[in-house]
Amino acid sequence: MGIGRNLSERKGRELRELREETNTTTNKSRKNRRHRLRKMSPGQRLFQTCNEVFASTGPGIVPSPQHIEMLLSVLGEIKQEDLDLRPDMPYFSTKTPRRTPKITYLHIYKCEQFSMGIFCLPPSGVIPLHNHPGMTVFSKLLFGTMHIKSYDWAVDFSPHMSPMVKPSEIASQTSDIRLAKVKVDAEFNGPCDPSILYPADGGNMHWFTAVTACAVLDVLGPPYSDPDGRHCTYYQNFPFSNYSVDGISIPEEERKTYEWLQEMDEPENLQVVGKMYEGPKIVEN
Incomplete structure (x- = not known):
């Protein structure tokens, strides 16, 4: 013993x-x-961190909480001057005020695991309501005032309640309308803390409207990929009161937080011009 x-x-x-x-x-x-x-430079630091964070993730797979905090911390430190951006650059002005202004996307990096880029919006520029299938998305408003509205699909109903209806009263519309819950509907002033949306939570579907010239740094993991079925789908929204479904009843005071979303083609007036990022160089190891 x-x-x-x-x-x-x-x-x-x-x-x-x-x-x-x-x-x-x-x-x-x-x-x-x-x-x-x-x-490292702030841009290089972001690239290295993304390499680590998204190394073992994939469609629908969210990075670990530690990796999420790591990436949010790096994004939080990035400033517009770190990326050589100024509100007086041509990307942020429009020559034809009466038309919907074009948006410039500055491509920084893209691989199978993640992509990095900057959306440059002139005043009144709009990125319509769209989704991010199977993606975890990190965004930071670098400067400007922007209105953001985002949704998640409504899931707080019992299984026999199908939050899906067909707008039979509108003959030209044949696709289903699905119930969604509003997550965010507010104006933000940059620079502000980075935000994150998840594959099924956090406002996976959103739209941006620039009140002033704005720059948004975006990190997608994984990026859109048509061959892999990760398409960018656009939606139009309708008030909850427009349609009704048997078995779905929402208290009057909560109805403003629910809307119906219907898939639509890419808006004809949407102009997104892709350009290569010309700021501090990112080196791939």
């Missing part, structure tokens, strides 16, 4: 030492990583 106790104590001591050694190695690794990132 004495031998057994001594052996148990020795094994326990060895296990504690191993844990301490592992914790020390992990802490050193984290410190070294933070030190390497601090020496």
